[in-house]
Amino acid sequence: MLEINNLHVELEGDAKPILKGVSLSIGAGTVHAIMGPNGSGKSTMSYVLSGRDGYRVTEGTATLQGEDLLAMDPEQRAAAGLFLAFQYPVEIPGVGNMTFLRTALNAQRKTRGEPEVSAGEFLKLIRDKAKSLKIDAEMLKRPVNVGFSGGEKKRNEILQMAVLEPKMCILDETDSGLDVDAMKLVADGVNALRDQGRSFLVITHYQRLLDHIAPDVVHIMADGRIVKTGGPDLALEVENNGYADILAEVKG
Amino acid sequence: MSLAVVKSDPLANRLASSDHVTAGWTAPARAEALARLTAMGLPGRRDEYWRYTRPDALNAAMPLPAMDFRSDEVPVFDAVDRLRIVFIDGVFSEADSDPLDVAGIRVERLADVQGADIHWAQDLYGTLEAKGQHPVARPFAALATATATDGVLIHVTGRALRPVSLIYRHNAATSDAVLHHVIRLDPGAALTLLENGPGAARFTTLMEVDVGEGAAFHHIRAQGRDRDRHAATHLFARVAAAALFKSFTLTVNGRLTRNEAVIDLLGDGGVAHIAGAALGDGAFMHDDTVFMTHDAVGCESRQVFKKVLRNGAVGVFQGKILVKQGAQKTDGYQISQSLLLDEDSQFLAKPELEIYADDVACSHGSTSGAIDETALYYLRSRGVPRKEAVDLLVLSFVAEALAEIADDDLREDIADRLRGWLARRA
Numbered sequence: 001m002l003e004i005n006n007l008h009v010e011l012e013g014d015a016k017p018i019l020k021g022v023s024l025s026i027g028a029g030t031v032h033a034i035m036g037p038n039g040s041g042k043s044t045m046s047y048v049l050s051g052r053d054g055y056r057v058t059e060g061t062a063t064l065q066g067e068d069l070l071a072m073d074p075e076q077r078a079a080a081g082l083f084l085a086f087q088y089p090v091e092i093p094g095v096g097n098m099t100f101l102r103t104a105l106n107a108q109r110k111t112r113g114e115p116e117v118s119a120g121e122f123l124k125l126i127r128d129k130a131k132s133l134k135i136d137a138e139m140l141k142r143p144v145n146v147g148f149s150g151g152e153k154k155r156n157e158i159l160q161m162a163v164l165e166p167k168m169c170i171l172d173e174t175d176s177g178l179d180v181d182a183m184k185l186v187a188d189g190v191n192a193l194r195d196q197g198r199s200f201l202v203i204t205h206y207q208r209l210l211d212h213i214a215p216d217v218v219h220i221m222a223d224g225r226i227v228k229t230g231g232p233d234l235a236l237e238v239e240n241n242g243y244a245d246i247l248a249e250v251k252g
Numbered sequence: 253m254s255l256a257v258v259k260s261d262p263l264a265n266r267l268a269s270s271d272h273v274t275a276g277w278t279a280p281a282r283a284e285a286l287a288r289l290t291a292m293g294l295p296g297r298r299d300e301y302w303r304y305t306r307p308d309a310l311n312a313a314m315p316l317p318a319m320d321f322r323s324d325e326v327p328v329f330d331a332v333d334r335l336r337i338v339f340i341d342g343v344f345s346e347a348d349s350d351p352l353d354v355a356g357i358r359v360e361r362l363a364d365v366q367g368a369d370i371h372w373a374q375d376l377y378g379t380l381e382a383k384g385q386h387p388v389a390r391p392f393a394a395l396a397t398a399t400a401t402d403g404v405l406i407h408v409t410g411r412a413l414r415p416v417s418l419i420y421r422h423n424a425a426t427s428d429a430v431l432h433h434v435i436r437l438d439p440g441a442a443l444t445l446l447e448n449g450p451g452a453a454r455f456t457t458l459m460e461v462d463v464g465e466g467a468a469f470h471h472i473r474a475q476g477r478d479r480d481r482h483a484a485t486h487l488f489a490r491v492a493a494a495a496l497f498k499s500f501t502l503t504v505n506g507r508l509t510r511n512e513a514v515i516d517l518l519g520d521g522g523v524a525h526i527a528g529a530a531l532g533d534g535a536f537m538h539d540d541t542v543f544m545t546h547d548a549v550g551c552e553s554r555q556v557f558k559k560v561l562r563n564g565a566v567g568v569f570q571g572k573i574l575v576k577q578g579a580q581k582t583d584g585y586q587i588s589q590s591l592l593l594d595e596d597s598q599f600l601a602k603p604e605l606e607i608y609a610d611d612v613a614c615s616h617g618s619t620s621g622a623i624d625e626t627a628l629y630y631l632r633s634r635g636v637p638r639k640e641a642v643d644l645l646v647l648s649f650v651a652e653a654l655a656e657i658a659d660d661d662l663r664e665d666i667a668d669r670l671r672g673w674l675a676r677r678a
Binding site for chain 2: 100
């Protein structure tokens with residue numbers, strides 16, 4: 001599904017490298033987790049993959065189902081099936097949540113040469129999806145993320161994911177700022193979307209999200225590289241011993 | 253009255269083309285306005301409130317030509333059940349207008365009743381304008397009182413069941429129109445007034461509004477889209493106790509637009525909101541000049557102005573809140589913002605607060621900025637193409653001003669105009 005090979009990235013206008021050769025292969029229907037200390041490059045990787053301005057790829061490749069991601073605009077990546085759930089979802093006053101989502105869905109469909117979804121069809125679709133995430137009609141009408149609590153913003157991200165039905169979902173610290181109940185709700189939303197054709201990359205600091213979204217593969221990232229890869233047990237090891245041991249082991 | 257045309261006197265030249273009304277009940281007010289105008293003269297760049305906006309085209313003896321804007325779009329407010337009063341190049345068109353008899357309101361034409369004795373209108377015509385000349389001179393308002401050829405007099409005694417809609421069409425390339433409206437809302441009365449259209453190649457208007465105790469006045473205006481039109485509009489209002497005054501203006505296109513508003517909150521607990529959204533592309537100069545006076549206890553005022561500018565368009569905001577002695581518990585708010593879509597466009601703002609009471613809450617803010625890159629990235633990451641994403645962010649930017657329109661359908665109608673303007677742009 002997603003193939004990243006020897007990816008090197010630096011900030012535009014600053015020759016300081018942030019990613020120093022990341023390689024990652026995520027198969028269809030699998031859930032990968034990336035853990036790592038602050039500043040290891042986890043969020044940068046999610047931004048680069050989704051096409052945010054301000055980064056320069058100096059080496060390496062990233063493909064989604066064989067298509068060159070790095071050559072596409074952000075909207076083309078979305079239409080190709082990539083979705084990033086933001087760590088800090090953006091507030092957009094004056095644009096209704098539903099208007100936003102319908103615009104996004106139809107734009108993607110148009111790009112893929114599919115017919116647009118009518119207002120009626122969309123309403124039915126979004127109501128079904130919203131219900132399971134405990135998002136009420138009032139929240140759908142409000143401007144995008146404006147006045148939403150931290151938990152509501154994250155649930156709204158998952159709602160977007162559910163409506164847009166991407167193939168490759170990246171969750172950037174979706175657990176940050178969530179209490180246990182909210183995290184459970186978000187995780188349930190994600191789990192409901194798991195299927196054989198859809199892959200996930202879950203970026204997190206803590207193991208606790210992975211209690212709810214069980215990963216197939218866990219990677220540890222440090223200093224712009226994947227330094228260790230293992231099974232779900234690796235997340236438990238981090239939880240118990242912190243990153244220091246692993247980093248020392250890798251360096252040693 | 254005959255005015256000798258002296259080539260070296262710009263004011264005389266400007267007035268030479270007008271037919272001066274010298275009879276009827278407006279005559280004394282017109283004579284006084286002409287004296288005021290003569291004393292203050294036409295504005296120049298040295299005048300403090302004309303530093304950002306060049307008045308040359310408004311001062312000139314003849315208007316610059318402007319072609320009318322043609323489009324297949326359904327005209328704004330078309331779906332609204334309303335009383336239509338149509339002026340073409342400033343001339344009333346009976347054929348295009350509805351009969352002026354409506355329950356709850358009395359509507360008459362200024363040109364019809366010059367000779368009649370209409371006390372309420374006589375008390376207002378030129379009165380608010382004269383009062384509003386201090387401390388800042390407003391020459392084109394005085395000119396409108398002195399030389400208006402027509403206008404409407406609206407006396408609202410109850411709740412008007414339908415909005416009154418003033419439609420200003422423009423046909424002749426060099427038309428020069430001056431209209432003066434007078435509106436009186438009795439205590440507890442309510443009226444929605446709609447205005448749309450360019451009016452003329454050069455359009456000078458004045459509206460004096462007297463909002464009685466507990467009355468509600470809603471004003472929604474969409475100024476004409478003719479690219480080369482010039483307009484100087486004036487809105488003078490006095491707001492009595494517990495009354496509501498709301499005004500919203502949408503401006504897209506137009507070479508020069510100067511919208512002045514002078515609003516006096518004179519009764520306790522009055523509310524006055526004035527808002528505007530302006531979208532300019534290229535040769536576009538848009539100026540909102542507002543003077544809000546709190547002269548009673550516990551009044552609320554809001555000024556919300558948003559301008560979206562590109563390709564060298566220029567926006568100006570000069571907004572003042574004056575809180576007089578004794579106007580305690582005043583709640584004043586003012587925001588003026590511009591969204592600059594490129595580096596060629598310009599926004600000039602002069603917010604002013606002058607406060608003589610000690611128990612008031614007044615806030616003001618003015619910002620100028622580009623499209624928020626993070627928000628743009630967020631929208632694009634969801635699959636929204638760049639152009640559409642920018643358009644959504646423009647709508648987001650003006651939303652606070654649009655929110656000042658109380659009626660949902662009218663707000664949506666105005667939002668449609670905005671979307672249309674955006675859709676026509678590459």
